[in-house]
Amino acid sequence: MATGSEAGKPAEVVLEWPKQDKKRMLHAVYRVGDLDRTIKCYTECFGMKLLRKRDVPEEKYTNAFLGFGPEDSNFALELTYNYGVDKYDIGAGFGHFAIAHEDVYKLAETIKSSSCCKITREPGPVKGGSTVIAFAPDPDGYMFELIQRGPTPEPLCQVMLRVGELDRSIMFYEKALGMKLLRKKDVPQYKVYHMPIVVLMPFFLLILID
Numbered sequence: 001m002a003t004g005s006e007a008g009k010p011a012e013v014v015l016e017w018p019k020q021d022k023k024r025m026l027h028a029v030y031r032v033g034d035l036d037r038t039i040k041c042y043t044e045c046f047g048m049k050l051l052r053k054r055d056v057p058e059e060k061y062t063n064a065f066l067g068f069g070p071e072d073s074n075f076a077l078e079l080t081y082n083y084g085v086d087k088y089d090i091g092a093g094f095g096h097f098a099i100a101h102e103d104v105y106k107l108a109e110t111i112k113s114s115s116c117c118k119i120t121r122e123p124g125p126v127k128g129g130s131t132v133i134a135f136a137p138d139p140d141g142y143m144f145e146l147i148q149r150g151p152t153p154e155p156l157c158q159v160m161l162r163v164g165e166l167d168r169s170i171m172f173y174e175k176a177l178g179m180k181l182l183r184k185k186d187v188p189q190y191k192v193y194h195m196p197i198v199v200l201m202p203f204f205l206l207i208l209i210d
């Protein structure tokens with residue numbers, strides 16, 4: 001079993017690493033069926049900002065970048081609309097994006113009162129834990145987890161991916177991408193084995209295996 005390079009260190013030691021290491025995740029790109037529909041959902045329901053749009057007519061696609069701050073300091077979501085394609089099969093490998101918010105109950109009410117989004121898992125402690133979470137699918141079905149946390153410079157705090165072999169993924173993300181394994185959490189009662197990998201605080205990638 002791979003052991004985390006940071007797993008045994010105290011948090012204050014681990015947090016020193018990002019101050020020296022300037023690598024960071026820049027964006028995640030995925031395809032959507034209606035750009036304006038998704039932009040409306042992400043800005044009105046999740047509180048993101050539309051950072052920029054770029055149309056590439058010669059290639060028949062349009063991109064839109066959204067996030068909670070400028071791209072030179074914050075992680076961004078890059079939406080791709082391919083002309084004439086209005087739906088995609090997301091597949092089972094993608095888990096969720098996560099947004100940190102100080103009051104998930106209030107955010108869930110905002111989302112419920114919108115005309116574009118819904119809550120599919122009511123706010124409450126996560127199964128097997130105490131962190132208050134909720135879930136809201138976006139218009140294409142990409143899942144957003146809402147996590148109750150204190151203030152943060154990067155609310156877009158997580159990408160959860162399901163993987164077929166955890167140690168193989170840990171090896172790739174550490175050796176090929178230069179990430180660090182911060183900790184692991186096994187939730188046997190839910191047949192879950194997942195752990196976060198720190199790319200550069202405060203953004204991290206959560207990897208999960210069933």
Ligand SMILES: C[C@@H](O)C(=O)SC[C@H](NC(=O)CC[C@H](N)C(=O)O)C(=O)NCC(=O)O
Pocket residue numbers: 095098121125126127145147158160162190192206208210
């Ligand atoms: C750490 C926090 O950000 C999480 O995402 S834990 C949420 C928890 N995850 C799972 O159960 C993963 C295993 C599942 N089989 C899957 O593949 O998604 C979750 O979704 N809990 C549900 C709840 O209602 O608490």
Ligand SMILES: [Zn+2]
Pocket residue numbers: 096098145158160206
């Ligand atoms: Zn999560």
